Each structure stands twice: as C-alpha cells, then as structure tokens.
Amino acid sequence: MRNALLRHMKPLCSALGLIFLGATLGSCRPDMPPSSSSSVPASAAPVKTARNTAYRTPQVRGPVPRNPDMSFSADFSGKGGLSFSRVPVSGKYIAMTFDDGPHPSNTPRLLDILRARNIKATFYVIGRNVDLYPQIVRRCVAEGHEIGNHSYTHRLLSKLSDSEIREDLARCRDAVGRAAGIQPRTLRPPYGGLLQRQREMVHAEFGYPTIMWNVDPLDWKRPGPSVVCSRILSHTTAGSIVLSHDLHAPTVDAMPSTLDGLLQRGFQFVTVSQLLAMKTDAGTAQAAPAPATSQAAPAPAP
Numbered sequence: 005m006r007n008a009l010l011r012h013m014k015p016l017c018s019a020l021g022l023i024f025l026g027a028t029l030g031s032c033r034p035d036m037p038p039s040s041s042s043s044v045p046a047s048a049a050p051v052k053t054a055r056n057t058a059y060r061t062p063q064v065r066g067p068v069p070r071n072p073d074m075s076f077s078a079d080f081s082g083k084g085g086l087s088f089s090r091v092p093v094s095g096k097y098i099a100m101t102f103d104d105g106p107h108p109s110n111t112p113r114l115l116d117i118l119r120a121r122n123i124k125a126t127f128y129v130i131g132r133n134v135d136l137y138p139q140i141v142r143r144c145v146a147e148g149h150e151i152g153n154h155s156y157t158h159r160l161l162s163k164l165s166d167s168e169i170r171e172d173l174a175r176c177r178d179a180v181g182r183a184a185g186i187q188p189r190t191l192r193p194p195y196g197g198l199l200q201r202q203r204e205m206v207h208a209e210f211g212y213p214t215i216m217w218n219v220d221p222l223d224w225k226r227p228g229p230s231v232v233c234s235r236i237l238s239h240t241t242a243g244s245i246v247l248s249h250d251l252h253a254p255t256v257d258a259m260p261s262t263l264d265g266l267l268q269r270g271f272q273f274v275t276v277s278q279l280l281a282m283k284t285d286a287g288t289a290q291a292a293p294a295p296a297t298s299q300a301a302p303a304p305a306p
C-alpha cells in the first residue's frame with residue numbers, strides 16, 4: 005500500500021478562476037499569534053464551527069467518529085446543479101478548502117491552527133498521499149473536517165478516458181475509506197479541469213458534485229504568506245469557497261492571520277457539504293460551464 009515510488013511524485017494544484025493581484029491589507033501578519041479578541045457573530049442559524057478555546061481534540065483510537073457531514077443528503081443535484089464555485093446562503097458562511105495533501109508536516113500544523121479556533125475545513129486529498137499518510141487523514145476526520153476526492157494521481161482528468169477517471173477517483177475514494185472509514189462526498193478535479201460531460205458522469209457514478217472555487221490566492225505560486233492572507237481577506241464574501249493548498253508551508257504560515265481576519269469580519273466556517281446543505285434558492289451560484297472539449301481545459305500549473 006505504501007509504494008516508495010510514490011514519494012517521488014510531486015503533487016501540484018493549479019488555479020483556475022479569479023486572479024487577485026496586488027491586494028494588500030495591513031492586517032495580514034503571518035507571524036501574528038492567534039487573536040484572543042476575535043469574536044463570533046451572533047446568529048440564529050446553527051453554527052457548525054466557531055472559535056472555541058475550550059475545544060479538545062478527540063482521541064483517535066478505534067473507529068473514527070463519523071464526520072457530521074455524512075448525515076446530509078448526498079444528492080445536491082436538485083439544489084441547483086452539479087458544479088459549484090460558490091453557494092448562495094443566508095448568513096456569512098464560507099468554506100475553506102485545502103488541496104493536495106495530506107502533507108506529513110504542513111497538514112498537522114494546519115490542523116493545529118484550525119483546532120485552536122475550532123474551525124472546520126475541507127481537505128481535497130490526493131489518494132497516493134492518503135496511502136502515504138493515512139494517520140493524518142484519520143486525524144482530519146476525527147477533528148470534524150471533511151475529506152473530498154482530489155483523485156489518486158492528480159492528473160488532468162479532462163484528458164483521461166471515462167474508465168481512467170473512474171479508476172482514479174475510485175482509488176482515492178478507497179484510500180480514504182481504508183485510512184479513515186469514511187467516503188468523500190464531493191470532487192475537486194485537479195487543476196479544475198473536468199468537462200461538463202465528465203462532471204455528469206462522475207455525479208451519476210460517484211454521487212459527487214464538482215466543487216470549484218471563487219476565491220483563489222494563487223498560493224501555489226508562493227507569493228508569500230502576507231499576500232495569500234490579503235488576497236483571501238479582500239475577496240471572500242458570504243458563500244465563498246476558498247481555495248488553498250496545505251502542501252505549501254507559506255500557505256499554512258498565512259492561515260493564523262487569514263482565519264483570524266475572516267473571524268473578525270464575521271464569517272463562520274463550514275465544510276463544503278455543510279455549505280451545500282445551506283444553499284438557498286436565491287440567485288444562481290454554479291460554477292461557469294465546464295469546457296466542452298479537453299482543448300479548452302486549463303493548463304496545469306508549473
């Protein structure tokens with residue numbers, strides 16, 4: 005199961021979508037300790053996650069506690085489509101997503117940062133990394149985070165045949181199942197590349213909606229923690245799905261000030277499945293239509 009050759013494969017996730025250059029905010033200090041003055045806004049709606057200094061990590065022994073997301077319906081097709089880049093919700097709910105892990109040091113460090121604030125996030129894991137570091141996936145689930153499917157090999161799926169896509173997504177799904185006893189419920193295609201026809205196939209066969217994003221700090225280009233922070237803070241709105249990568253140390257460095265800044269702005273953090281379950285009928289928030297041919301698929305990042 006742990007193929008040493010896999011260690012030489014370097015996952016990279018790219019960025020479609022919005023490019024946020026030049027945004028600067030004075031509050032982004034990566035070395036800033038977690039703020040003790042952040043406050044969680046009052047809300048009548050159920051608060052799935054909140055700042056909570058009394059939060060304690062569950063023991064990761066025996067069966068992993070089920071992610072609360074698993075109680076939601078897996079069929080989101082009746083709620084506005086198969087692809088989402090943001091979700092219309094009533095309330096300042098957002099979903100932080102972290103791609104390409106688990107990473108042996110950066111992901112646990114991020115989990116500590118999230119735990120200190122009792123913030124739940126969604127991890128779009130690469131299956132081969134799950135097989136290398138299954139205990140980190142177990143910890144993610146035990147601490148209430150959601151695990152999404154990001155394929156096993158991180159290839160551009162729009163270039164693959166249906167059978168190749170089927171095999172790749174199933175391998176990731178099964179790796180997550182072996183590691184943590186749960187199954188992913190949504191898909192983020194590597195590089196955001198998945199044709200509309202493929203999205204329909206994936207939904208029909210796996211039940212996954214395709215989850216894109218509407219906030220992209222381009223952290224994979226390593227612009228520095230303060231830039232990552234300022235881009236996220238200046239572009240996140242209610243219903244946003246924020247893309248980041250937990251395999252990059254500077255991205256994790258950016259998270260304390262980023263998360264505290266979002267808390268100070270009144271945002272409440274939920275997982276992707278929770279955000280989808282909160283979807284209102286107001287407006288349309290589906291991702292832009294997927295390209296019809298593989299030629300139109302985005303170019304992979306370097």
Ligand SMILES: [Zn+2]
Pocket residue numbers: 016017018103104154158194195
């Ligand atoms: Zn990726």
